[in-house]
Amino acid sequence: MKMTGAQIICESLVREGVEVIFGITGGAILPLYDALPQYPQLRHILVRHEQGAAHAADGYARATEKVGVCMATSGPGATNLVTGIANAHLDSVPIVAITGQVARPFIGKDAFQEIDITGITLPITKHNYLVRDAGSLAKIIKEGFYLARTGRPGPVLIDVPRDIQIDQAEFHYPSKVDLPGYKPTLQGHPEQIKKAAKLINEAQRPVIIAGRGVIISGAYDELKQLAETAQIPVITTLLGISCFPESHILSYRMLGMHGMAYTNMAIDAADVIIAIGMRFDDRATANVSGFAPHAHIIHIDIDPAEIGKNVRVDIPIVGDVKTVLDALKKLITSSEHIDWIQQLDDWRKEHPSTEIRNSEGLLPQLVIRKIHEVTQGEAIIVTGVGQNQMWAAQHFWYNKPNSLISSGGLGTMGFGLPAAMGVKVGCPDDTVWCIDGDGSFQMTIQELGTIAQENVAVKIAILNNGYLGMVRQWQEFFFGKRYVATPLSGPDFVKIAEAYGLPGLKVKHRQEVVPAIEQAMEYQGPFLIDFVIEPEENVYPMVPPGAALAEVLEAPKEEVITWQRQSTP
Numbered sequence: 001m002k003m004t005g006a007q008i009i010c011e012s013l014v015r016e017g018v019e020v021i022f023g024i025t026g027g028a029i030l031p032l033y034d035a036l037p038q039y040p041q042l043r044h045i046l047v048r049h050e051q052g053a054a055h056a057a058d059g060y061a062r063a064t065e066k067v068g069v070c071m072a073t074s075g076p077g078a079t080n081l082v083t084g085i086a087n088a089h090l091d092s093v094p095i096v097a098i099t100g101q102v103a104r105p106f107i108g109k110d111a112f113q114e115i116d117i118t119g120i121t122l123p124i125t126k127h128n129y130l131v132r133d134a135g136s137l138a139k140i141i142k143e144g145f146y147l148a149r150t151g152r153p154g155p156v157l158i159d160v161p162r163d164i165q166i167d168q169a170e171f172h173y174p175s176k177v178d179l180p181g182y183k184p185t186l187q188g189h190p191e192q193i194k195k196a197a198k199l200i201n202e203a204q205r206p207v208i209i210a211g212r213g214v215i216i217s218g219a220y221d222e223l224k225q226l227a228e229t230a231q232i233p234v235i236t237t238l239l240g241i242s243c244f245p246e247s248h249i250l251s252y253r254m255l256g257m258h259g260m261a262y263t264n265m266a267i268d269a270a271d272v273i274i275a276i277g278m279r280f281d282d283r284a285t286a287n288v289s290g291f292a293p294h295a296h297i298i299h300i301d302i303d304p305a306e307i308g309k310n311v312r313v314d315i316p317i318v319g320d321v322k323t324v325l326d327a328l329k330k331l332i333t334s335s336e337h338i339d340w341i342q343q344l345d346d347w348r349k350e351h352p353s354t355e356i357r358n359s360e361g362l363l364p365q366l367v368i369r370k371i372h373e374v375t376q377g378e379a380i381i382v383t384g385v386g387q388n389q390m391w392a393a394q395h396f397w398y399n400k401p402n403s404l405i406s407s408g409g410l411g412t413m414g415f416g417l418p419a420a421m422g423v424k425v426g427c428p429d430d431t432v433w434c435i436d437g438d439g440s441f442q443m444t445i446q447e448l449g450t451i452a453q454e455n456v457a458v459k460i461a462i463l464n465n466g467y468l469g470m471v472r473q474w475q476e477f478f479f480g481k482r483y484v485a486t487p488l489s490g491p492d493f494v495k496i497a498e499a500y501g502l503p504g505l506k507v508k509h510r511q512e513v514v515p516a517i518e519q520a521m522e523y524q525g526p527f528l529i530d531f532v533i534e535p536e537e538n539v540y541p542m543v544p545p546g547a548a549l550a551e552v553l554e555a556p557k558e559e560v561i562t563w564q565r566q567s568t569p
């Protein structure tokens with residue numbers, strides 16, 4: 001059957017099971033938009049800026065484990081997607097971005113809104129395509145989705161010249177892809193798995209470091225079995241948070257620059273590290289020359305390029321985390337590691353790492369604690385970047401699988417609001433809280449318009465310190481308190497929310513925190529709370545840049561109240 005290029009794209013998206021597209025139209029993508037109403041299965045959500053479309057597709061993909069889709073016109077539409085594509089690239093998120101391009105005869109002529117978006121996105125996509133004829137569209141879309149979601153997931157961009165959207169071609173959707181050069185390794189090498197099992201079985205002070213790979217491969221049960229059988233403490237990276245319940249007796253929470261002090265101490269003392277689906281980011285390892293000085297390292301990852309990239313590895317296992325752990329568990333003997341676990345528990349008692357100041361002011365950590373209390377930990381938390389992000393990682397307890405969504409690798413301010421929108425669209429039955437900074441929020445604040453128009457019931461908590469807070473903290477610690485370009489004014493966020501048609505509340509005092517959160521939860525639609533917090537509150541613990549994990553700064557000892565670790569439910 002003959003169809004237009006635009007219809008072929010829509011039909012192919014339907015075949016891929018796509019339900020939602022985030023985007024903005026324009027001249028070079030108009031024919032595609034014109035075809036959309038013929039496909040009511042495809043819900044289009046009109047964002048206010050293409051960066052919002054890419055982040056929304058990213059949040060949607062992380063939360064639903066499907067491929068997120070965003071769409072933009074050529075030129076500025078396409079370049080506005082770039083930050084969002086880079087964000088998905090660094091955090092291995094499967095999104096497909098479809099961009100309009102000028103018609104084929106205009107390519108290379110600096111035509112109106114012509115930009116070489118495949119050139120620009122080459123280093124930040126897993127793969128990209130400039131479509132050359134309508135007849136190849138179906139095959140390219142099939143391949144693009146396959147590449148985005150298989151192996152190590154990542155973003156794919158498909159650039160479609162305007163005339164190809166109008167041209168007609170025979171439609172045939174391929175049933176499988178044929179990519180001889182692309183065969184991700186799923187099964188780990190049996191010899192390597194045997195060696196790893198031997199090392200684990202003989203370990204005295206083992207720890208697991210679990211990353212987002214566990215979530216991507218859905219290896220929650222396999223991880224738990226390994227940890228419980230061999231009684232191995234489980235530590236996560238920032239993006240690994242919620243791959244293992246934080247109330248579990250073997251959970252020692254997050255490592256890294258703002259990880260728990262006791263966790264970083266455990267890495268320092270460990271004799272065997274089992275790194276699972278993580279990539280030794282420098283925010284996780286701190287100074288690599290001082291990372292895990294006594295440990296043999298087993299690294300399980302689907303991407304061979306990650307092996308030995310940042311940290312020396314003794315036993316690499318390339319494969320899908322779930323498949324590898326499944327094979328590994330058959331070779332693991334039960335152990336107890338009583339003294340080692342006791343040691344970690346003692347360190348945790350001495351360095352609880354989630355203590356807060358005894359302050360009359362409104363502390364951000366308290367706000368997050370209260371969101372946890374009121375939602376009973378059942379919410380999905382989406383963060384901005386900066387202090388707000390680190391407090392959200394530290395002071396909410398993540399027991400629900402895949403419940404923290406945050407920009408890790410790129411650290412993209414402005415990710416929070418549009419990503420939360422994508423999460424809520426993908427998971428309408430979940431409670432979704434966007435915990436954001438006043439600076440981050442102002443970077444994509446316009447998505448309030450989308451949230452209002454589509455009635456996406458995201459709950460927004462702005463931790464408003466009037467600063468680009470994380471940078472201010474670095475200036476306080478390492479730049480002689482010279483606060484250059486970090487004090488930040490903002491609009492009246494409640495009035496802004498109201499102007500968009502959302503209710504909002506400003507909260508300045510501790511007593512108002514819980515009633516405000518409850519009011520937001522009771523309200524059926526989106527709701528914003530502007531928490532005016534202590535302006536110069538710092539994030540502790542902190543490993544200073546250049547230091548090793550064990551050289552961690554803790555909160556000043558005077559006047560702290562320690563929050564008790566939650567009991568295991």
Ligand SMILES: Cc1ncc(C[n+]2csc(CCOP(=O)(O)OP(=O)(O)O)c2C)c(N)n1
Pocket residue numbers: 384385386387388389411412413414436437438439440441463465467468469470471
């Ligand atoms: C797009 C972008 N620009 C700049 C930075 C550098 N940066 C990191 S954290 C931060 C401050 C964030 O301020 P805010 O959102 O208010 O969060 P806070 O740290 O105050 O909680 C800045 C400027 C960044 N991460 N992303």
Ligand SMILES: [Mg+2]
Pocket residue numbers: 437438439463464465466467468469
């Ligand atoms: Mg701030």
